[in-house]
Amino acid sequence: MARTTSRATSFDVAALAGVSQSAVSRAFTPGASIADDTRHKVLEAAAKLSYVPNSIASSLTTKRSNIVALILGDMSNPFYVHVLHAFSNRLQEEGRQVLIFTLDRNADSDAAILQVLKYQVDGVILTAAQASTRMTDICHERGIPIVLFNRYIPGSDASCVRCDNAGGGRQIAEAFLAAGAQKFAVIAGDPKGTTSQDRVRGFIERMLESGARRSDIAVLEGRSSYDGGYAAALKHFSANTQSRPDALFCVNDIMAMGAMDALRFKLGVKIPQDLMLAGFDDIPEGRRAPYQLTTVRQPVDLMVEETLSVLNLDQPSQTIERGIDRPIKGKLIWRSTIPVPVSNFRA
């Protein structure tokens, strides 16, 4: 069959239903003023011709595409896969679709932004590691709402919805302290990413408050990946056999999993007996039997909801609010990589 089989248009439907083309348009527009009777006739004719309104054409006049761009950096972190899924499901419920833009590791995000603009998306959600002001500026300039998901640009007025990452870092610090740890290491993620920076900062701040010395906290690089976590742990713990840390905070779960595997399988470290360990995100993988990872849960559904409310897709004529920052508290989830402190059994 030729690919040029032209689909039925609203005119075809109108002709068959014996009404005007505008009537057809109205029949498919929720809340348009049309008689039940005519709507019925139209819908019937449409069904016969298997007519579906062409949303490309309607976008042209309405200036709304019902498409939201989701810019993703890395999908090797399962957390962002859940985020993608959550957004897609949620958006579909309201008749919108997600257009995916994947950024290669160090790909220029400016190339992506041009694509985004082409497609006249109604909004953009940016979860890629490096958010550029150029990207947010262009969107602002065009009146396209954009929100940064779990990241922000310091000093910019771009809106963002994120987990309270610093607060989460503090929670981990407290858990370690309660369990009696004294010497620490943290495996950080992307050094340029605010997510990792904040988690590390919160952790260290809380540690210093408790009287720990800065020299008791080693900071390693894990590049936000399983392999990075694995390599960082292997390197650090092979080197310092005598003065090893007794607590390790990995800035996300996927790195924590990598670190755990390196420590247990390569170095024979027992967790939590020899070393206590915590992650961040609460991905399902971390809940599995081999890991049982203590972590901070990011409330994804809530964050998605907030993002959508900031995006405010339904009132496109509104002025876009700038500089919104919605930090959302995470929740510490105790599992078995930190021994439950004795004090928890008291009272």
Place this chain on the structure above:
Amino acid sequence: MARTTSRATSFDVAALAGVSQSAVSRAFTPGASIADDTRHKVLEAAAKLSYVPNSIASSLTTKRSNIVALILGDMSNPFYVHVLHAFSNRLQEEGRQVLIFTLDRNADSDAAILQVLKYQVDGVILTAAQASTRMTDICHERGIPIVLFNRYIPGSDASCVRCDNAGGGRQIAEAFLAAGAQKFAVIAGDPKGTTSQDRVRGFIERMLESGARRSDIAVLEGRSSYDGGYAAALKHFSANTQSRPDALFCVNDIMAMGAMDALRFKLGVKIPQDLMLAGFDDIPEGRRAPYQLTTVRQPVDLMVEETLSVLNLDQPSQTIERGIDRPIKGKLIWRSTIPVPVSNFRA
């Protein structure tokens, strides 16, 4: 800033550059006949106005949106996340984007197809979801190329690109046989999915050829998920303590991981000493230290390439070929969940 900030059109650019609007269009059309000089003027003016061609508008005339729909059911299987990533990257290279349609577990896929049609996508790739003939028929009828990725509809003329799943099942059977296994279990995935069916069928066929009795092969249901694999293994191996199988084939890696965790952590089964085990897909997770899963690797990149070639996005006027079936051989990857047979050391 008001969201209504209207973006520059090709007319604005034309006016500024002192050329006609069509010149602007040509300047942005690769291979259009335009003088270098004029193109330069246009591009300059465009830059000044930060003009980007509106691809929605151009789709209306060209009838090509440069958007490919990817219909995904389940993203809890990491394999399909890789598939998504691969498609997105590959398509972006050629200036196309992926529009995601996620199907809820038992959601009506017919609802999704209507959405797909609205967006005038250039092609649709259906994966990790149940394929309905209704969906493929509608696409065919409209002249929208569709290919089923790693699934097919028996008796239909819908095109499909897939791993040679039956062949992969046979490869696993042979590995078990070579390692001396005698009593078998397989954890199947979605009973309605051809992917799972074929893998199971290939496995059993090969077993029967080797003289095994059908009664020596138990088939369990694992619903294609980690939890399903976990539950199936737990149930089967708790029940039959005396006559346990000595080899377990899980129809995909994610179920194999679930089964392994249940067996080792709940039942104390040693792998491969007490039980040898294999998966299918070769997801990165299965390569990790706690699993080291022997499996069949699906050549994702090749499959993606084939899919795109069947989709044939660049020759839209071509007749759509129907009923293409491109099975691609997988590769057995030996890791540590099947003991290497002695014969491998010979010769």
Place this chain on the structure above:
DNA sequence: GTGAAAGCGCTAACAT
């Protein structure tokens, strides 16, 4: 409540 008509921003003949 309904129809006629004017675009939305672009591409693709068609002239020149």
Place this chain on the structure above:
DNA sequence: ATGTTAGCGCTTTCAC
């Protein structure tokens, strides 16, 4: 090589 013109399929005034 360039400009002119006619749509693409829809939404949206505007009359009636």
